[in-house]
Amino acid sequence: MHIETIAIHAGNHVDQSTGAVIQPIVMSTTFERGPDGEYPAGYMYGRAGNPNRSQLENVLAKLELGEEAAAFSSGNAAGMAVFQSLKPGTHIIAPNDMYHGLRNQLKTLFAGILWFDFIDLSNLELVEQCIKPHTGLLWIETPSNPLLKLSNITALVKIAHAHDVKVVVDNTFASPICQLPLTLGADLVMHSSTKYFGGHSDITGGVLITPKKDDWWVRIRQVQEMGGAVPSPLDCYMLTRSIKTLPYRMRGHVVNAQLLAEYLEKHTMVEAVMYPGLESHPQHQLAKIQMLSFGGMLSFLVKGGADEARKVVNTVKIFTQATSLGGVESLIEHRASVEGPDTKTPQNLIRVSVGLEHIDDLIEDLSVALAEI
Incomplete structure (x- = not known):
C-alpha cells in the first residue's frame, strides 16, 4: 500500500462488538483472565499492553517499513530505552550536535555506566578511528538539531556493521515521509512522536522501530514493559488519529x-x-x-x-x-x-x-x- 493508505488504515480496525468505524479508546488498566488463568484477548495489564497502543505501534512500524514498533511516553524515554538496553561499559559514538536532551542523558544519567564520544559524523575517517573494541552503538541524527547537518546513513552503516556496531537513527526531523533509515541499513529508528506524528503540539510521545525482532529488540521491549514509560490509551488514540493526515x-x-x-x-x-x-x-x-x-x-x-x-x-x-x-x-x-x-x-x-x-x-x-x- 502507499503511505497515505497505510497512515489511515494501519492504526485502526472496525470494532466488532459495535460496528464503530473508528476503534474506541480502551481506558481499562487491567483485563479479565480466562478460566485457565490465561488472557484470551491478549492483554493483561495496562503497562504491558493496550489495544490502542497496539494499533499505534502497528501503524508506526508500517510507516517506517519496520517489523515492529514500541511506543513510549516521550522521545527522551524512547532514547533512554535504547541506552538502558546496552550492557554497562558499552561505548557509544554520537554526533557532536546531538539533540541536547539525549546528550544530557548520556552525560548525566549514564556517566560511568556507558562511555561515549561526540564527534562530527560527516567525517567518516574520524568515525572509523573512534571505534573501540567495546563500541556497541552508533547514534545518528539526520538532519541534525539545530544545524541541519546530514549524516550519510548508508556509509555510516557500512562502517559500523563492519565492526559489529548497531546503528540507531533519530528520524524525528525528517519523519518517514521524508526519509526511511531502515531501508538504508539502520538497525533501529527513533522518533519523538510529539513532533510530526502528533502534529498539533498537544501530545507527548516517543517510538522505536525495528526491522526485525532480534535479541536486542527483546531487551528493548523488556525496558518498555518493566520500566513502564508508556503512553496512555488516550495519547495513543490521539496519535493514531493525527497520523492519518501525516x-x-x-x-x-x-x-x-x-x-x-x-x-x-x-x-x-x-x-x-x-x-x-x-x-x-x-x-x-x-x-x-x-x-x-x-x-x-x-x-x-x-x-x-x-x-x-x-x-x-x-x-x-x-x-x-x-x-x-x-x-x-x-x-x-x-x-x-x-x-x-x-x-x-x-x-x-x-x-x-x-x-x-x-x-x-x-x-x-x-x-x-x-x-x-
Missing part, C-alpha cells in the same frame, strides 16, 4: 520550508540558511540521494549576535516563540538559550519549525521582524 501535512511543511528558506537566503540581514533543500547547503547532493523530501525544519543566522536574534523572535506575530517542532503552527526560537551554557550552537542562530499557515503571511511576518534589527 503524509498530507508533511507535504505542506516541506513546500513552505523550501519557499521560506529561499526567501531568507536572499535577505540582506541573514548570514546563512541551513536547509537541505537549498543548493547552497553543503550536503544538498546527499540530501537528494538519501531523503525523499527535505523536511519542514530550517535554521538561519542573522547578522549580529544573540541580541539581534532575540529581537527577531520577540518581534514576530504569526510565529510563536516556543520550543518543539512539527505542529501545524509555525514556531521560532533563539536556540542557544534553550540548550544551556555548554551549547555549541551559534548565538545568532534562529531555529524555525515551518507550519502550515499561508507562506505569504510567514514571509511578511519575518520580513517585518528582520527590518527591526
Whole structure:
C-alpha cells in the first residue's frame, strides 16, 4: 500500500462488538483472565499492553517499513530505552550536535555506566578511528538539531556493521515521509512522536522501530514493559488519529520550508540558511540521494549576535516563540538559550519549525521582524 493508505488504515480496525468505524479508546488498566488463568484477548495489564497502543505501534512500524514498533511516553524515554538496553561499559559514538536532551542523558544519567564520544559524523575517517573494541552503538541524527547537518546513513552503516556496531537513527526531523533509515541499513529508528506524528503540539510521545525482532529488540521491549514509560490509551488514540493526515501535512511543511528558506537566503540581514533543500547547503547532493523530501525544519543566522536574534523572535506575530517542532503552527526560537551554557550552537542562530499557515503571511511576518534589527 502507499503511505497515505497505510497512515489511515494501519492504526485502526472496525470494532466488532459495535460496528464503530473508528476503534474506541480502551481506558481499562487491567483485563479479565480466562478460566485457565490465561488472557484470551491478549492483554493483561495496562503497562504491558493496550489495544490502542497496539494499533499505534502497528501503524508506526508500517510507516517506517519496520517489523515492529514500541511506543513510549516521550522521545527522551524512547532514547533512554535504547541506552538502558546496552550492557554497562558499552561505548557509544554520537554526533557532536546531538539533540541536547539525549546528550544530557548520556552525560548525566549514564556517566560511568556507558562511555561515549561526540564527534562530527560527516567525517567518516574520524568515525572509523573512534571505534573501540567495546563500541556497541552508533547514534545518528539526520538532519541534525539545530544545524541541519546530514549524516550519510548508508556509509555510516557500512562502517559500523563492519565492526559489529548497531546503528540507531533519530528520524524525528525528517519523519518517514521524508526519509526511511531502515531501508538504508539502520538497525533501529527513533522518533519523538510529539513532533510530526502528533502534529498539533498537544501530545507527548516517543517510538522505536525495528526491522526485525532480534535479541536486542527483546531487551528493548523488556525496558518498555518493566520500566513502564508508556503512553496512555488516550495519547495513543490521539496519535493514531493525527497520523492519518501525516503524509498530507508533511507535504505542506516541506513546500513552505523550501519557499521560506529561499526567501531568507536572499535577505540582506541573514548570514546563512541551513536547509537541505537549498543548493547552497553543503550536503544538498546527499540530501537528494538519501531523503525523499527535505523536511519542514530550517535554521538561519542573522547578522549580529544573540541580541539581534532575540529581537527577531520577540518581534514576530504569526510565529510563536516556543520550543518543539512539527505542529501545524509555525514556531521560532533563539536556540542557544534553550540548550544551556555548554551549547555549541551559534548565538545568532534562529531555529524555525515551518507550519502550515499561508507562506505569504510567514514571509511578511519575518520580513517585518528582520527590518527591526
